[in-house]
Every structure is written in C-alpha cells, then in structure tokens.
Amino acid sequence: xxxxxxxxxxxxxxxxxxxxxxxxxxxxxxxxxxxxxxxxxxxxxxxxxxxxxxxxxxxxxxxxxxxxxxxxxxxxxxxxxxxxxxxxxxxxxxxxxxxxxxxxxxxxxxxxxxxxxxxxxxxxxxxxxxxxxxxxxxxxxxxxxxxxxxxxxxxxxxxxxxxxxxxxxxxxxxxxxxxxxxxxxxxxxxxxxxxxxxxxxxxxxxxxxxxxxxxxxxxxxxxxxxxxxxxxxxxxxxxxxxxxxxxxxxxxxxxxxxxxxxxxxxxxxxxxxxxxxxxxxxxxxxxxxxxxxxxxxxxxxxxxx
Amino acid sequence: xxxxxxxxxxxxxxxxxxxxxxxxxxxxxxxxxxxxxxxxxxxxxxxxxxxxxxxxxxxxxxxxxxxxxxxxxxxxxxxxxxxxxxxxxxxxxxxxxxxxxxxxxxxxxxxxxxxxxxxxxxxxxxxxxxxxxxxxxxxxxxx
Numbered sequence: 163x164x165x166x167x168x169x170x171x172x173x174x175x176x177x178x179x180x181x182x183x184x185x186x187x188x189x190x191x192x193x194x195x196x197x198x199x200x201x202x203x204x205x206x207x208x209x210x211x212x213x214x215x216x217x218x219x220x221x222x223x224x225x226x227x228x229x230x231x232x233x234x235x236x237x238x239x240x241x242x243x244x245x246x247x248x249x250x251x252x253x254x255x256x257x258x259x260x261x262x263x264x265x266x267x268x269x270x271x272x273x274x275x276x277x278x279x280x281x282x283x284x285x286x287x288x289x290x291x292x293x294x295x296x297x298x299x300x301x302x303x304x305x306x307x308x309x310x311x312x313x314x315x316x317x318x319x320x321x322x323x324x325x326x327x328x329x330x331x332x333x334x335x336x337x338x339x340x341x342x343x344x345x346x347x348x349x350x351x352x353x354x355x356x357x358x359x360x361x362x363x364x365x366x367x368x369x370x371x372x373x374x375x376x377x378x379x380x381x382x383x384x385x386x387x388x389x390x391x392x393x394x395x396x397x398x399x400x401x402x403x404x405x406x407x408x409x410x411x412x413x414x415x416x417x418x419x420x421x422x423x424x425x426x427x428x429x430x431x432x433x434x435x436x437x438x439x440x441x442x443x444x445x446x447x448x449x450x451x452x453x454x455x456x457x458x459x460x461x462x463x464x465x466x467x
Numbered sequence: 468x469x470x471x472x473x474x475x476x477x478x479x480x481x482x483x484x485x486x487x488x489x490x491x492x493x494x495x496x497x498x499x500x501x502x503x504x505x506x507x508x509x510x511x512x513x514x515x516x517x518x519x520x521x522x523x524x525x526x527x528x529x530x531x532x533x534x535x536x537x538x539x540x541x542x543x544x545x546x547x548x549x550x551x552x553x554x555x556x557x558x559x560x561x562x563x564x565x566x567x568x569x570x571x572x573x574x575x576x577x578x579x580x581x582x583x584x585x586x587x588x589x590x591x592x593x594x595x596x597x598x599x600x601x602x603x604x605x606x607x608x609x610x
Contacts, residue, residue: 439533
C-alpha cells in the first residue's frame with residue numbers, strides 16, 4: 163500500500179512535469195486559424211487523446227442544400243410560404259430551441275439562395291446571425307465567410323458553396339469548443355427542414371426523384387437519433403421519441419440492393435459507383451412521413467419557450 | 468502540499484494538451500478543406516477523430532445519393548497521404564480504398580444510384596509512428 167502510494171506520487175510528479183514541459187513547449191507555437199499556414203504542424207500527433215473524440219463512430223447527416231438542389235432541378239417553383247419566417251427568431255428562448263431553429267434557418271438560407279431570391283437571402287442571413295448571437299456561438303460563424311456570403315448574395319453558385327463552408331466551420335468550431343450538442347441540434351433542424359422541402363415539393367409536383375429522396379432517409383434518420391441520444395439532453399426526450407416513431411414508418415420501406423463492381427479512372431481520380439438500389443414506398447407511407455415531419459417541425463418552429 | 472501542486476500541474480497540463488490536440492485537428496481540417504474545391508458544396512460537417520494508433524479506425528455511415536458526384540478528402544498531419552480511407556457498401560463490399568492510389572488525399576465518386584455505405588479511416592502504419600488526428604470532409608455536386 164505504502165509502496166503503491168509512493169509510486170503514485172512519483173508517477174504524478176513525473177507525468178505532471180512531463181506534461182507541463184510539453185505544454186510549455188507547445189505554448190510557443192502560434193495557434194493556426196482557419197485558412198492560415200500550417201507549416202508548424204507536426205507530421206503526426208504524438209499528443210495522446212485527452213478530451214477529443216477517440217476513434218469510434220461518427221455521424222453523417224445529409225446536407226439540406228443537396229435536397230434543395232434536387233427540388234429546384236425537379237422543376238418545382240419557389241414557394242416562400244413553406245419557409246420558417248426569419249422574423250420569428252426572437253421567439254426562440256431556450257438553447258435547445260435556438261439550436262434547432264438555427265439549423266432550420268440555415269436550410270432556408272440554402273433554399274432561397276438556390277432560387278436566387280436575394281432579398282429573402284438577406285433576411286435569412288440576418289436571422290442566422292441573430293440566432294447565433296443569442297446562442298452565444300456567433301464566433302462559430304466565421305466573420306470572413308459571413309462577409310463573403312453577404313458580398314455574394316446575388317451569386318447563386320457562390321452562395322451555395324459559402325453557406326456549406328459556413329456550416330462546416332460552425333460544426334468544427336462547436337465540436338472543438340465542447341458544444342457538440344448544439345452542432346447536433348443544428349444538423350437536426352436542417353434535416354427536418356430539408357424533409358419539409360421534399361414533402362412540400364412532392365405535394366406541389368409529385369415526381370419519382372423527390373419521392374425516392376424522401377424514402378432514402380432511413381440511415382440519416384437512424385444517425386440523427388443516435389447523435390441526439392448521445393448527448394442525454396433532457397429537452398430532447400420528446401424529439402427523440404418523435405423521431406423514433408418516424409423511424410418505425412421507415413422500417414416498412416423496402417429496398418433491394420444490387421452490387422455491381424465499381425470502375426475507376428485513376429487519371430481523373432474518379433471512381434464510378436455502379437451499384438443500384440430499388441426502393442418501394444407506398445402513398446400511405448409517404449402520408450405518414452409527411453404528417454410526422456409536419457408535426458415535429460411545428461413543435462420546433464412554434465415553440466413558446 | 469507538494470502533491471497538490473503536482474496534481475494541479477497535471478490537471479492544467481491535461482487541459483492545455485487537450486487544447487493543443489484540438490488546435491492541431493483544426494489546422495488539419497483547414498489544410499484538408501483546400502481539397503474541397505469551389506465546384507463542390509460542403510455537406511456542412513467536419514468529421515474528425517483522434518486515433519491513438521494505426522490499428523484504430525474512425526468510422527461513419529453515410530448515404531450517397533444517386534446522380535451525384537461526391538468528393539472525399541481525408542487528412543492527418545501536415546502532409547498529404549498519411550490517412551488510409553476505405554468505403555464499403557451495406558454488404559461490406561469494398562468499393563474503394565485510397566491505399567491502392569498512394570493514399571490519395573482526395574477522390575471523386577460518381578454515384579449512379581443511392582446507396583448506404585460505411586467510411587472507415589485509419590493512420591497509415593508506414594507513415595505514422597504514434598497517434599494522429601483524422602479529418603474527413605465531404606463535398607458534392609449534381610451530375
């Protein structure tokens with residue numbers, strides 16, 4: 163016992179002094195910011211994991227911009243009425259509500275940009291900024307990128323690229339600064355809104371492309387449920403339950419996957435994924451998904467506290 | 468008294484090293500983002516994980532939608548080619564590994580029909596002596 167305690171004291175001293183030396187050494191290095199030179203980086207990190215996610219599973223949620231692209235391509239007209247009014251941002255009081263609606267406004271910004279609606283884009287950009295400020299994460303939206311968005315507001319292609327960059331930067335910032343739950347809720351809001359875009363578009367103009375995009379969300383939904391559940395947020399219990407109910411509808415959608423060998427063009431650094439998936443979804447399932455998404459979105463955007 | 472001092476020093480050091488590791492992940496992500504060139508739209512996420520050795524995998528499941536071209540960028544450290552990434556379909560068929568192409572830091576995928584897949588990343592044991600921050604970024608464009 164005495165010996166163990168002694169060893170512990172010795173180990174504590176050695177580890178503390180060793181780590182302190184490393185820390186002092188590392189303090190001499192400037193912290194690189196986004197877009198700056200990375201010449202001072204070590205080739206590989208020898209720093210052991212301390213608080214970062216180590217190995218394991220990460221989660222991927224489809225971009226709402228990708229859905230908006232599909233909808234515009236399918237010939238559905240711009241419809242401002244389907245969006246969440248930017249002026250409602252002052253109604254969102256809790257961090258939970260603000261985070262979800264920040265995701266919704268981000269998706270709406272992508273949607274209006276897709277249709278080159280400059281005036282509406284300015285409104286949603288303002289709503290994103292205000293909500294991020296109120297959430298205390300305005301630093302997550304890099305000022306330089308936000309200025310570039312503002313400067314390119316009438317250029318659709320640039321806008322879509324910049325909005326994607328802004329949300330990726332905010333995702334990275336929130337994960338780095340121990341606010342991953344906010345990042346997860348932003349992704350959730352964006353996904354719900356993109357589903358709402360798809361459902362509204364399908365009602366306005368039923369096309370197979372949009373129908374299949376609605377049906378192809380099983381994995382994304384499963385990832386979202388795992389992602390939100392991983393934070394154990396008391397506020398999120400109802401949302402998780404609603405998403406789990408939605409997942410039950412997706413369980414009934416059938417898919418048939420046919421593997422085909424991919425082909426690669428090395429010179430173009432491109433691989434062609436040739437496999438095919440046949441998906442079957444019936445009108446009743448579409449209706450069930452539609453009503454559940456509508457109800458979840460309504461709870462998010464019309465929250466009073 | 469001395470023990471408390473060492474404990475405090477240890478805690479402060481751990482906090483400091485945590486920040487350093489995160490800053491390194493940020494820098495790698497910044498470097499990696501240069502591979503997602505302007506014709507691709509970012510999916511809005513930054514996938515990152517600290518891998519303690521070359522036997523550890525970071526993995527995530529994603530959906531590649533049909534009629535879309537994706538670009539994946541995979542980075543660790545300050546130079547390209549330190550990270551191996553593999554893409555599997557839902558039946559664990561290997562669709563691609565950058566190991567066959569000198570650990571290429573980015574690759575494009577033209578997807579015919581929507582499929583669910585798993586992306587795994589690990590440090591190349593021939594290039595990484597210890598741990599490393601793995602960063603994967605995804606961009607897309609319509610065909």
